Amino acid sequence: MNNLQIYLLLSSLLFSLGIYAVISRKNAVAILMGIELMLNSANINFIAFNRFTSNLNNLDGHLFSMFVIVLAAAEAAVALAIIINLFKNLGTVNVDEAAELKG
Amino acid sequence: MGEIIFLSLIIIISSSAIWVVVSPNLVHSAVSLLITLFGVAGLYVFLYADFLAATQVVIYVGGILVLIIFGVMLTNKIDKPVIESNSSNKIIGLFVSGFIFSILSFVVLQTNWQIAQNNIEGDSTVKLIGYLILGKYLLPFELISVLLLAALVGSAMLARKKINE
Numbered sequence: 001m002n003n004l005q006i007y008l009l010l011s012s013l014l015f016s017l018g019i020y021a022v023i024s025r026k027n028a029v030a031i032l033m034g035i036e037l038m039l040n041s042a043n044i045n046f047i048a049f050n051r052f053t054s055n056l057n058n059l060d061g062h063l064f065s066m067f068v069i070v071l072a073a074a075e076a077a078v079a080l081a082i083i084i085n086l087f088k089n090l091g092t093v094n095v096d097e098a099a100e101l102k103g
Numbered sequence: 104m105g106e107i108i109f110l111s112l113i114i115i116i117s118s119s120a121i122w123v124v125v126s127p128n129l130v131h132s133a134v135s136l137l138i139t140l141f142g143v144a145g146l147y148v149f150l151y152a153d154f155l156a157a158t159q160v161v162i163y164v165g166g167i168l169v170l171i172i173f174g175v176m177l178t179n180k181i182d183k184p185v186i187e188s189n190s191s192n193k194i195i196g197l198f199v200s201g202f203i204f205s206i207l208s209f210v211v212l213q214t215n216w217q218i219a220q221n222n223i224e225g226d227s228t229v230k231l232i233g234y235l236i237l238g239k240y241l242l243p244f245e246l247i248s249v250l251l252l253a254a255l256v257g258s259a260m261l262a263r264k265k266i267n268e
């Protein structure tokens with residue numbers, strides 16, 4: 001078992017924990033936290049593969065994971081705006097109760 | 104010494120990530136997400152990604168986590184001492200995520216990874232990343248700045264108070 005496999009196992013653990021949060025949580029903010037965990041696990045994969053399977057002057061994985069971080073920031077901002085609107089309109093952030101299409 | 108720090112990082116990351124998804128208190132989840140993100144930044148340091156570690160701390164811990172805590176505080180009655188976050192579908196969630204984790208770890212352990220042997224400590228990655236951003240990845244860089252601007256304007260428009268028409 002080499003070092004790369006440890007990183008990959010850790011990132012798959014983080015990914016499945018994020019999926020568990022998305023499936024089982026009721027609060028929308030907690031679901032957002034699960035999505036952040038999944039994005040982080042993808043970042044760990046990018047950087048681990050870049051470190052272990054390419055030469056030193058190749059930093060494409062770093063650039064990809066930077067783009068993922070920026071996308072995560074944009075996604076968190078938009079999702080929180082939507083969640084705040086949900087709370088304003090329905091008085092709850094429970095995604096099971098937000099079942100109406102007409103606001 | 105390095106191995107002890109690495110193992111403790113892994114233990115810290117996995118335990119705090121588990122607490123993020125099972126904690127009944129939402130604020131505890133947010134604080135454990137903070138610990139997880141810091142631990143991932145430490146992992147980046149072990150992978151010789153110094154610029155990414157700094158970016159992770161600045162953007163994730165300083166930006167996204169503050170946004171999430173704002174979200175927790177704005178969408179709950181904070182006079183209650185415990186902000187609850189219930190879980191449902193625990194069995195299905197455990198089944199699906201356990202299935203995905205077992206498949207992924209099977210693949211990871213079975214594959215014969217080709218490890219490049221020329222990995223020694225190099226210079227700081229900042230210079231090379233700068234060359235890449237302004238050279239090979241110039242178009243995605245500009246596109247993502249436009250996307251960030253659009254997301255900023257869109258979320259400000261979504262979250263503002265509606266003026267009575």
